[in-house]
Amino acid sequence: MLIEDLPGTERTSRIHAGRMPALAGADLEVPLANGQMRRYVNLDFAASTPAMEAVVETVSAFVPWYSSVHRGTGWTSQVSTRAFEAARRAVHTFVGARPTDEVIFVRNSTEALNLLAHCIPLRPDQVVLSTALEHHANMLPWRRRGRVVHLDPPESPEALLDAVRRALQDRVWPVGLVAVTGASNVTGEVFPVRELATLAHEHDALIAVDAAQLAPHRAIDMVAAGIDCLALSGHKMYAPFGAGALVAPAALMAQAEPLLAGGGAVSYVTLDDVQWAALPDRLEAGSPNVVGAVALGAAATALSRAGMAHVAAHEKRLLGYLDGQFGDIPGLRRLRLWSSGGADRLGVCTFTVEGMHHALVAAALSAEHGIGVRHGCFCAHPYITWLLGVSPEQSGAIRERLRRGEHRDIPGAVRASFGIGTTVEHLDRLLAGLRTLVERGPHLEYREDPATGDYLPADDSRELPRFDLLPPLDADLRGPGCGQF
Ligand SMILES: Cc1ncc(COP(=O)(O)O)c(C=O)c1O
The missing domain is CATH 3.40.640.10 (Type I PLP-dependent aspartate aminotransferase-like (Major domain))
Incomplete structure (x- = not known):
């Protein structure tokens, strides 16, 4: 579906007639844990965007x-x-x-x-x-x-x-x-x-x-x-x-x-x-x-x-589409600051999935659906703990566990975020992945990495790419910041 085909775009279709600037890696195929290849859906723009080709x-x-x-x-x-x-x-x-x-x-x-x-x-x-x-x-x-x-x-x-x-x-x-x-x-x-x-x-x-x-x-x-x-x-x-x-x-x-x-x-x-x-x-x-x-x-x-008005209109339209579909999936809780009114919002959708750890949701979206999102507290600990209703006692216990280097059971959420390269198909892939997760749970088995709090597929056949002049990217080559949330 083209962005112009979304409901309600007739009035403003002319401002959407231009194309968004192309992004490097837009056609990237990534492996799933079962070895199959899928077109990558990058919904992690709020963390880092892909490079613009220009x-x-x-x-x-x-x-x-x-x-x-x-x-x-x-x-x-x-x-x-x-x-x-x-x-x-x-x-x-x-x-x-x-x-x-x-x-x-x-x-x-x-x-x-x-x-x-x-x-x-x-x-x-x-x-x-x-x-x-x-x-x-x-x-x-x-x-x-x-x-x-x-x-x-x-x-x-x-x-x-x-x-x-x-x-x-x-x-x-x-x-x-x-x-x-x-x-x-x-x-x-x-x-x-x-x-x-x-x-x-x-x-x-x-x-x-x-x-x-x-x-x-x-x-x-x-x-x-x-x-x-x-x-x-x-x-x-x-x-x-x-x-x-x-x-x-x-x-x-x-x-x-x-x-x-x-x-x-x-x-x-x-x-x-x-x-x-x-x-x-x-x-x-x-x-x-x-x-x-x-x-x-x-x-x-x-x-x-490209025109920032054009960029904003593209992203608002996509957000409207996502908002419209998201509520239909049971078990998802959207985190919002201003839930009512027409206040402007960026293409950011942060949520929790009932009964499923945020790290597991993010791992399954990647390993089973080829979708990249972010999970955790997004370097905004006071805000996310407020949104999630973490009590001062719970907060103290989290602090104590982290002091001991234990990253298990850290509260958090999943964030899908997007920008100029995003299409309706990308959002549909996210929605379909979430529906599958909510209805059937993760297909694969995962183990929690206590050092980072991340979930990893127990059996992961994904191969990392090789880059000339760099030593092989072994899976255990972890940076010092991998435990950050
Ligand atoms: C609102 C906001 N401010 C500041 C930062 C820090 O940006 P950087 O990591 O590029 O220093 C971020 C990064 O996520 C952010 O989202």
Whole structure:
């Protein structure tokens, strides 16, 4: 079925006439545990998106020219420097930044938010106002800056605005910064950023938006929305080459002590003194990830050319379709923040399956249906435990088990998330897989890996691919982060 054929698309079919940018790996076939091959259904965009083909092409075209940036006089250095700075400009344009804003290239949103928390001037009596539903990346860095007020997950956008207004009016704890997500990575709700910015500014506070999820799916205009500072990740916006960005007023960062000290961030060094460079170099010490920045700039341009309104309309239509079908499957519990009303949501569907561990659901969708989703707590432990109704006693017991390195029985959910490459067929495959699981349970036998809490098929004949120049990818080659949830 084409997206244009979905019910209710007639009125807007013209905006769907264009095609979504192509994604690398769209035709990938993956093995099932029984050895059969299936077309892969990637529904894990909220974690990391596939690369856009246009981004890969730009990177391939650029790589022969790659060289040192800024200091080299060779022609390739000059080309690389211009490409790096052009990428900076592309990101600046993509988010509608002010001429007085600076784009700092970082690794990802986590680094961007840590850098911002390090730089932003706050008075000792000022607090950071945030919510309990933030990703850890927009929670933990602020704690290092002092007092953070976490508003309870609000019942509606209006309730959020009311709670923020009340907190801003509190004279005991003056708010210096409102730090909120642009959209929830767990349940997809898009925050009323413009209204939040107005409220923050009315009370002389700044607003920082964690746009890790928002940037790939909705148009951002920092000027129109009044966003002061913004963080985004390339690997979530179809440019998985290791770069992200912090965009913030130059005046906020110009005097900050660099987070990383080293070459590139300085204008002059003596044995007992250092003169830090001007922005952006000041906050980009060391040799930068030029290829990653070029990829991020290319993704920003490609998304703008595709049209963010077009992208958003595509994803909303798919979400409407999924919402319509999902309720028909018994035993699924959808996790939502704002269950009623027409509040905007990204293509994120997070749920639990009655009587089935979230890790088992995710493992079976992969091993038996060739579908990739995410399970666990999505780096938003306070929010997911709130959504699941985990009591303080249960929370204490979980903490104790994790302290002992036991990952069994960690609460969590399953998240299917999508974006520009997604089709109705992908969602149908998910729905069919879930129906089968709910009706008949997993077909295969699984064992729980106590070190990670993941479920693995007891008998798994899937072979990992080989990549030239890499040692074979043995199944027991686990990274140190495999136990994360
Ligand atoms: C809302 C949100 N903020 C921040 C992050 C952190 O992004 P990164 O892992 O790219 O640093 C994520 C990642 O999932 C996210 O979803």
